[in-house]
Amino acid sequence: MAMAAAMTFDEVSMERSKSFxxxxxxxxxxxxxxxxxxxxxxxxxxxxxxxxxxLDNLKDYAVRALVNAVDHLGTVAYKxxxxxxxxxxxxxxxxxxxxxxNQRISTCQTYxxxxxxxxxxxxxxxxxxxxxxxxxxxxxxxxxxxVQQLQTEFRQDSSxxxxxxxxxxxxxxxHLSSENSSTSATSRTVQSSVEPKAHKIATDTFKLPGAERxxxxxxxxxxxxxxxxxxxxxxxxxxxxxxxxxxSHGGKQISTFRSFENPTMGRQxxxxxxxxxxxxxxxxxxxKAAKLKKIxxx
Amino acid sequence: MARAGxxxxxxxxxxxxxADWENREFISNISLNVRxxxxxxxxxxxxxxxxxxxxxEKLDVLERKLEVLEVQVSSATTNPSVFx
Numbered sequence: 001m002a003m004a005a006a007m008t009f010d011e012v013s014m015e016r017s018k019s020f021x022x023x024x025x026x027x028x029x030x031x032x033x034x035x036x037x038x039x040x041x042x043x044x045x046x047x048x049x050x051x052x053x054x055l056d057n058l059k060d061y062a063v064r065a066l067v068n069a070v071d072h073l074g075t076v077a078y079k080x081x082x083x084x085x086x087x088x089x090x091x092x093x094x095x096x097x098x099x100x101x102n103q104r105i106s107t108c109q110t111y112x113x114x115x116x117x118x119x120x121x122x123x124x125x126x127x128x129x130x131x132x133x134x135x136x137x138x139x140x141x142x143x144x145x146x147v148q149q150l151q152t153e154f155r156q157d158s159s160x161x162x163x164x165x166x167x168x169x170x171x172x173x174x175h176l177s178s179e180n181s182s183t184s185a186t187s188r189t190v191q192s193s194v195e196p197k198a199h200k201i202a203t204d205t206f207k208l209p210g211a212e213r214x215x216x217x218x219x220x221x222x223x224x225x226x227x228x229x230x231x232x233x234x235x236x237x238x239x240x241x242x243x244x245x246x247x248s249h250g251g252k253q254i255s256t257f258r259s260f261e262n263p264t265m266g267r268q269x270x271x272x273x274x275x276x277x278x279x280x281x282x283x284x285x286x287x288k289a290a291k292l293k294k295i296x297x298x
Numbered sequence: 299m300a301r302a303g304x305x306x307x308x309x310x311x312x313x314x315x316x317a318d319w320e321n322r323e324f325i326s327n328i329s330l331n332v333r334x335x336x337x338x339x340x341x342x343x344x345x346x347x348x349x350x351x352x353x354x355e356k357l358d359v360l361e362r363k364l365e366v367l368e369v370q371v372s373s374a375t376t377n378p379s380v381f382x
Contacts, residue, residue, distance in 0.1 A: 059324055066331055073335065077342050084349055091356050098363045105370050 013086060020079035027072040034065055 041058045048054050 055321075062328055066328060066335075070331075070335060073339065080346065084346070084353070088349075088353055088356075091353060091360065095356065095360055098360060098367065101367055102363065105367065105374075108374075 016079070016083055016086065020076070020083055023072065023075045023079050027069075027076050030065075030069055030072055034069075037061060037065065 041054065041061065045051055045054045045058070
C-alpha cells in the first residue's frame with residue numbers, strides 16, 4: 001500500500017512535469033504558426049481582389065491568435081507555479097528530515113560526551129565514616145563536655161529506641177561487647193562480685209538501643225560502671241586500645257579492651273599496647289583541635 | 299454626373315476615413331493587449347526568478363547540512379568503539 005502510494009506520488013509529479021513541458025512546447029510552436037499566418041494574409045491581401053474581406057478575416061485571425069497566445073502563456077505559468085510549489089514542499093520536508101537527523105546526532109554526541117566525562121572522572125569514593133560511635137567514658141578531664149554530650153545522646157537514643165539507619169554497621173559498642181564475650185571465656189579471674197555484675201551490665205549497656213532488654217534493667221552508662229569498679233583506664237589506653245571496625249572496608253579488628261578483665265588491678269599502670277593505626281586513634285589525633293573548639297563553644 | 303461623382307468622393311473619403319479610424323482602433327487595441335501580455339511576462343519572470351533563487355539557496359543550505367551529517371556519520375562508523 002505504501003509502495004503504491006509512493007508510486008502514485010511519483011507518477012503525479014511526473015505527470016505534472018510532463019504537462020508543463022508539453023504546454024511550453026505548444027507555446028513555442030505558436031511562433032512559427034503566427035509567422036506563417038501573417039505571410040499568408042499579406043500575400044492574399046496583395047493578390048486578392050476582395051481586400052476588405054481579407055482584412056476582416058485578418059482581424060478575426062489576429063484576435064483569435066492573441067487569445068490563443070494568452071491562453072498558452074497562462075497554462076504555462078500555472079503549471080510552472082504548481083511545479084515550483086511541489087518542489088518547495090519537497091525541499092521543506094527534506095529540511096525537516098535533515099534537522100531531525102541533526103538533532104539525533106547532537107543528542108548522541110551529548111550523551112557520548114557525558115558518558116566519557118563520567119568514565120574519565122576520578123571515581124575514588126572516599127570512605128564515609130559515620131560518627132555514631134559511642135565512646136566509653138575514660139574519665140578524661142580534657143573532654144568533659146564532650147563526654148557528657150555523648151552520654152546524653154546515648155541516654156536519649158536508648159530511651160527513644162530508635163532504629164538506627166546504620167543497623168548493618170556494627171558499632172563500637174557491639175564490638176566491645178563481642179570482645180568481652182569472647183575474652184571472658186578464655187581467662188578471667190573473678191575477684192569480686194561486682195565484676196560479673198559490672199560486666200553484665202556493661203554488656204547490656206553496649207547493646208543496641210533497639211535490642212530487647214531484660215525487665216527491670218535500665219541501661220547504665222559505662223562511665224558509672226567504671227567509676228564503680230574503680231576502673232582507672234587512662235585516656236591514652238582507651239584511645240589506643242579501642243579501635244573501630246570500619247564498615248565500608250571491613251577494616252581492622254578491635255583490640256582487646258582490657259579494662260573489664262581485671263578491674264581489680266587497682267592502680268596498676270597498664271602498659272599501652274603497641275600503637276595500632278586505628279581509625280579512632282587517628283580520629284582522636286586529627287580531630288583533637290576541632291573537638292577542643294567544639295567543647296569551648298559548648 | 300460630375301456633381302454626383304463629386305458628391306460621392308467626399309462620401310467615399312468619409313467612409314474611408316471611418317474605416318481607417320476603425321482599423322486604427324483595432325490595431326491600438328491589439329497592441330495594448332500585446333503590451334499587457336508583455337508586462338505580464340516580465341512580472342512572471344521576475345517572481346519566478348526570485349522564487350527559484352530562494353529555492354536554490356535552501357537547496358544549498360540542505361547540501362551543506364547533508365555534507366556535515368555525512369562527515370559525522372562517517373566518523374561515527376569509523377569509530378564504533380565510542381558507542382561501546
